[in-house]
Amino acid sequence: MIQNRFSERVLGIEMSGIRRFFEAAKPDSINLGLGQPDFHTPEHIKEAAIQAIHDNQTGYTFNTGLFELREALSDKFRHDNNLEYSPEQIIVTAGAGEALHIALEALVDKGDRVLYQDPGFVSYEAGAVLAGGRPEGVTLDSNLHIDIEACKEQMDGARLFILNSPGNPTGAVESEETIKAIVEYGNDAGVTILSDEVYEHFVYDKNHYSAANYGDDVITVNAASKTYSMTGWRLGFLAGPDEYIEQCIKVHQYCQTCATSISQHAALAAYTGDQTCVREMKKEYAKRRELIYNGLTGLGFEFPKPEGAFYAFVPMDHETIQKIIDARVIVIPGDAFGINALNYARFSYAASREDITEALSRIEKVLR
Numbered sequence: 001m002i003q004n005r006f007s008e009r010v011l012g013i014e015m016s017g018i019r020r021f022f023e024a025a026k027p028d029s030i031n032l033g034l035g036q037p038d039f040h041t042p043e044h045i046k047e048a049a050i051q052a053i054h055d056n057q058t059g060y061t062f063n064t065g066l067f068e069l070r071e072a073l074s075d076k077f078r079h080d081n082n083l084e085y086s087p088e089q090i091i092v093t094a095g096a097g098e099a100l101h102i103a104l105e106a107l108v109d110k111g112d113r114v115l116y117q118d119p120g121f122v123s124y125e126a127g128a129v130l131a132g133g134r135p136e137g138v139t140l141d142s143n144l145h146i147d148i149e150a151c152k153e154q155m156d157g158a159r160l161f162i163l164n165s166p167g168n169p170t171g172a173v174e175s176e177e178t179i180k181a182i183v184e185y186g187n188d189a190g191v192t193i194l195s196d197e198v199y200e201h202f203v204y205d206k207n208h209y210s211a212a213n214y215g216d217d218v219i220t221v222n223a224a225s226k227t228y229s230m231t232g233w234r235l236g237f238l239a240g241p242d243e244y245i246e247q248c249i250k251v252h253q254y255c256q257t258c259a260t261s262i263s264q265h266a267a268l269a270a271y272t273g274d275q276t277c278v279r280e281m282k283k284e285y286a287k288r289r290e291l292i293y294n295g296l297t298g299l300g301f302e303f304p305k306p307e308g309a310f311y312a313f314v315p316m317d318h319e320t321i322q323k324i325i326d327a328r329v330i331v332i333p334g335d336a337f338g339i340n341a342l343n344y345a346r347f348s349y350a351a352s353r354e355d356i357t358e359a360l361s362r363i364e365k366v367l368r
């Protein structure tokens, strides 16, 4: 028998807790579990991809991505985020997922402490383990926000802080004060900030602040996935100071060669085209947010009103979650998102208003 067939790193992680809920769901369930927009990719973006195929733009592109796309992303950073990244400081990746992966691989050594908000996106903890690091959740306050003072203590001696605002699964948007404090304290203490901003455009009553405005040791990760409803196109990007890019490129080069050429042409149309589609999607999410918040609070649930992304994160016990799932509404139990989320459920409102209304009525019936 071959001993030690698998690495300790891979044996140290489990399959994501999310998938099993879809597999166990009854067939005519309403799906409030999905972490992806339910809109179609806008027509002009699809057209650009079809044109790219007709033009035979189907070979490898430059390893870091089409230059025109990186120029467009550089403009995007200037306009949307008040950040100056040259095209050379941007790597186009296969989704934000790859961007996170290459940053972790490039920055984390064995045993390095990697901090992230807990509850947090499922890939942070596993990504840290796969990179050989030691994941460490940062506990949030009762409103699901970062507690700056508690967090500062944890940052001492850490290698990386993966900062996610607007947050998945919490829907929390961190204030400028918090983001500035984390970046300034972290950078002074030698902690690099890996800022995952994939939900930046879906912020409702607050503003989004990009971490890289407050310090030099910051890598920004983003993607077309949520912004343009392009999750399946696998198009993300990472931007950072030259010395960070120099190392991250090496990982990208050997694992991906380049992001899909067709998706890069589609993304070029997305980032340079009319942005009305993004505003329309945000407007619709905002309506759904009201619907789900009013509906669930009307049923007696108490939780902070979601500030961003498209999730409501609601405290409830396992028995209630099971009743909701049995009533044919898929939600994701919080434990999929970390040890601090055991008594929560994530409701995604990337679903139509009709579906949300029907889901609320099913939940009302089963809990009555």
Ligand SMILES: Cc1ncc(COP(=O)(O)O)c(C=O)c1O
Pocket (backbone or CB within 6 Å): 035, 094, 095, 096, 097, 098, 121, 164, 167, 168, 196, 198, 223, 224, 225, 226, 231, 235, 236
């Ligand atoms: C916070 C966060 N970061 C990154 C990702 C991954 O994005 P992509 O599909 O671009 O890899 C997700 C997807 O759900 C997410 O919620």
